[in-house]
């Protein structure tokens with residue numbers, strides 16, 4: 001088949017392929033009622049003209065944190081114009097100016113003029129407009145951990161939450177979103193006390209919740225009988241093992257694409273197997289590439305040792321990085337939390353654990369470029 005024949009061939013197994021894309025916000029947002037309620041209640045004061053309650057949203061990858069915020073912000077915008085909602089992904093905007101530009105963009109419809117305007121001028125313009133219009137502001141800082149890398153976070157929180165001292169405006173709330181809340185312990189004392197958030201945890205979904213959510217996606221996205229019950233159950237169970245819904249959504253999409261490539265009308269188990277291989281590698285690569293320098297170093301050492309006793313690994317880690325045991329233990333819990341490593345208690349050895357990667361060592365080496 002020529003490229004053009006492939007492109008023009010409109011036989012498809014997808015009723016709506018968009019429901020499998022990363023930016024799709026589902027209409028049916030299932031099994032997150034209590035989290036939605038808690039977050040909404042903390043925003044509600046903003047609709048009454050005072051500051052929303054600061055909130056920290058945390059939980060493992062692919063548990064619906066970003067989706068929940070986008071969903072709630074949509075609802076707020078439909079209910080009232082008293083509370084201005086600004087969503088920022090800190091991977092894309094990680095400076096104070098960048099984040100205030102986003103706020104400016106929402107308020108004025110355009111980015112601030114790119115004439116080297118100092119941050120203070122933009123801040124003043126933003127807060128003046130909000131005061132004049134009698135509106136509150138909530139800023140969601142998704143992936144807020146990115147702001148720790150360049151030491152932006154403390155100053156930014158003061159910019160937003162201490163705006164009253166300079167600009168007389170005190171109706172700001174911040175929603176921080178991240179996987180591992182322990183990072184927040186690194187805030188400086190002042191920022192910690194002005195932020196002081198309520199916390200909302202997004203736990204991994206249970207198997208039946210994963211099934212419910214994926215079944216809804218399949219209903220919207222694929223034609224009937226493209227995916228058998230048996231293969232669906234297999235995909236749901238693999239997704240549950242990985243603990244990330246994004247993985248399951250991607251797996252269904254890739255399986256269907258492989259079936260399309262074979263010009264058949266049903267996904268078979270080989271398509272799922274093949275898609276499983278590629279989806280698993282992709283997820284794993286994403287996680288490895290998002291590590292900071294010390295986490296990378298840790299993985300490099302672990303790849304060198306293979307499965308190893310925690311105490312022995314610590315000695316090597318300290319030699320290479322000079323870090324103490326507290327930092328080491330925090331690293332282990334974070335990497336276990338994001339699914340890169342697993343730890344197993346060693347029988348009869350008190351606190352001692354064995355640590356190993358959850359993926360093939362050669363694979364890890366290759367992605368880390370070792």
Ligand SMILES: Nc1ncnc2c1ncn2[C@@H]1O[C@H](COP(=O)(O)OP(=O)(O)OP(=O)(O)O)[C@@H](O)[C@H]1O
Pocket residue numbers: 021022024025026028029030031032059060061062063064065066067068178179202213245246249
């Ligand atoms: N309860 C749900 N109902 C329907 N779809 C969901 C639900 N939870 C998550 N999803 C879907 O799963 C995918 C991952 O969700 P989302 O991006 O919100 O996760 P996250 O917790 O922000 O992950 P990360 O920490 O990696 O950023 C998205 O495609 C989202 O639409």
Ligand SMILES: [Mg+2]
Pocket residue numbers: 065066067142
């Ligand atoms: Mg997210």
